[in-house]
Amino acid sequence: MDNKQFFQPYQDSRQVKEIQTMNDYSQNFGLSLAGKDIEVLLQERKGILKEQERVEFRGGILKKLIAAFCDSAYIWQDNYADTLGRLQEIFYQYKNEAMDDLTDDELISYMKEKFEGDCQGSLDYLEDTCLEEFARNIRENQDWREEYWNTNPKN
Amino acid sequence: MEYEPEELIPIIADLTDRYTGKESTSVSLNKARQLTQAVVYCIREYEKSGRGKSVPAVKDVRADTAYENGFRIVLYKTEKAQERFGRILSGFRSYGNIAYSDTVEKGFPEFFAHYDARFEPQENVLTLDYPVLIRSRGRSGIDWISQYLFFIELEQRFLHRIPTDYIEHILNGWNGNYGELLINICAFVYRNLMASALINRRVSPENYSKEEKEELTEKLIRLKKEEIIQELEDLTNRLINRNYAEDPQLKKYLCADIPDFYSEITNAVNHDSLSAVIYC
Numbered sequence: 318m319d320n321k322q323f324f325q326p327y328q329d330s331r332q333v334k335e336i337q338t339m340n341d342y343s344q345n346f347g348l349s350l351a352g353k354d355i356e357v358l359l360q361e362r363k364g365i366l367k368e369q370e371r372v373e374f375r376g377g378i379l380k381k382l383i384a385a386f387c388d389s390a391y392i393w394q395d396n397y398a399d400t401l402g403r404l405q406e407i408f409y410q411y412k413n414e415a416m417d418d419l420t421d422d423e424l425i426s427y428m429k430e431k432f433e434g435d436c437q438g439s440l441d442y443l444e445d446t447c448l449e450e451f452a453r454n455i456r457e458n459q460d461w462r463e464e465y466w467n468t469n470p471k472n
Numbered sequence: 473m474e475y476e477p478e479e480l481i482p483i484i485a486d487l488t489d490r491y492t493g494k495e496s497t498s499v500s501l502n503k504a505r506q507l508t509q510a511v512v513y514c515i516r517e518y519e520k521s522g523r524g525k526s527v528p529a530v531k532d533v534r535a536d537t538a539y540e541n542g543f544r545i546v547l548y549k550t551e552k553a554q555e556r557f558g559r560i561l562s563g564f565r566s567y568g569n570i571a572y573s574d575t576v577e578k579g580f581p582e583f584f585a586h587y588d589a590r591f592e593p594q595e596n597v598l599t600l601d602y603p604v605l606i607r608s609r610g611r612s613g614i615d616w617i618s619q620y621l622f623f624i625e626l627e628q629r630f631l632h633r634i635p636t637d638y639i640e641h642i643l644n645g646w647n648g649n650y651g652e653l654l655i656n657i658c659a660f661v662y663r664n665l666m667a668s669a670l671i672n673r674r675v676s677p678e679n680y681s682k683e684e685k686e687e688l689t690e691k692l693i694r695l696k697k698e699e700i701i702q703e704l705e706d707l708t709n710r711l712i713n714r715n716y717a718e719d720p721q722l723k724k725y726l727c728a729d730i731p732d733f734y735s736e737i738t739n740a741v742n743h744d745s746l747s748a749v750i751y752c
Contacts, residue, residue, distance in 0.1 A: 370500060
C-alpha cells in the first residue's frame, strides 16, 4: 500500500470514530448515528466539497452540526441522518455564497435559529429563502452581524 | 521540490488554520490553492538559499523545517528590500516619466504596506508598470520585488552621474510625450551614450549633424552583428570602468540591453528612422 492509499482510510476511520463519540451527547435527545450512517455522511461530504469547490484539511463540520441541531424539535431518529446530510450540504453551499465572510459558528448559529423559527423544520425554506436572503445581505456588504444580533431574542 | 504531497498537507493545513483563525474547517478551492502556493514558495526560497552554501540540502530536512526556514528568508528579504527602497527613495529621480515615478514612489509604499509574507508571499501585489532591462523569468513575490528594486538602484546610480538637464533634454527631444510612455529611462540614456561613442562623437545635447547620422548609419550597415555587439560591450566596459568604479553589476545590467538595442537600431537604420531609437 503506498502512502496515498494509506492516508485516506486512516483519515476516514479516525473521523468515523470522532463522530461516533457525538452519539454520547445526541442520545440525550434520542438521536444516534450508526457507523454506516456516518460513513455515508462522510462520503457525501466529499462529494459536496468537490461540487462546492471547497477544501477541508481536518475533520468536517458534522460534529458541530450534531452539537447544534440534536436538540431540535424537528429532528427525530428516523430523519436524523438525512437531515444532517442536507444540513451539511446547505452549510458548505452557504459558506461559498457568503464569500467566506462567516465563521462556521456564525453560520451554524443562524441556520439553527431559522430552522427552529421561521422555517419550522423545513430544510427547503431554510436553503431557498432564509439563507438566500442572508447571503445576499452579506454580499451587498450590509452589516448583517449588527442586524442579526440586535434581533436575536437570546441577546 | 523533493517532498511528497503527504508531507506538505499538514503544513498547508496548519497555514489554513492560521488563516481562518480556526473558525472555519474549510476554505474555497482558490484560497487552498493560494495557501498551497505560499507553502511551496517558502520551501523554494529555502531551497534556493542553499545553492552553493552550507545550508542542509532540502532532502535532509523535514518539510515543515524547510517551510519555516523559507518563511524566515521571505521576511529577511522583505526587510532588506525595504531598506533598499529607503535608500532609493532618498535620491530618486523619475525625470518626468509618470510610470517610473508611480511605480517607485507610489507603488512600493503600497507594496510594503500590503505584502503578506505569511499567506501570499508569492504575490507581487504591484503591476510594476515601469519596465526594467532584465525580465522576471518566472520570479515572483518578494524574490522578484527585491531583484526589481536592485535594478532600480543600479539605474539610479547610472543616471545620477549624468546631468539631469541633459537627460530631460534628450528625452524631450526624442519624444515630447516621453513622460507618459512605458519606456526604460536608463536604457534610453545608455543607448544615446553608446550611439555617440560608436562614432567617437562627443556627448552633447545637440542634434546629430547630417554627417554624423550618415557615419553611424554606415557603420551599423557595414559591421557584422557580432562586431557591433562586441564593440558595444567594450564601450560599456570603458564607460563603467571610468565613471562607475568598475561596478560589475551595473555593467551586467546595461549589457543586458545590448541585444535589444542592436535589433532596434539596425531595424531603424534599415527603415531610415534612427530618431525612433535615439535622440538625433
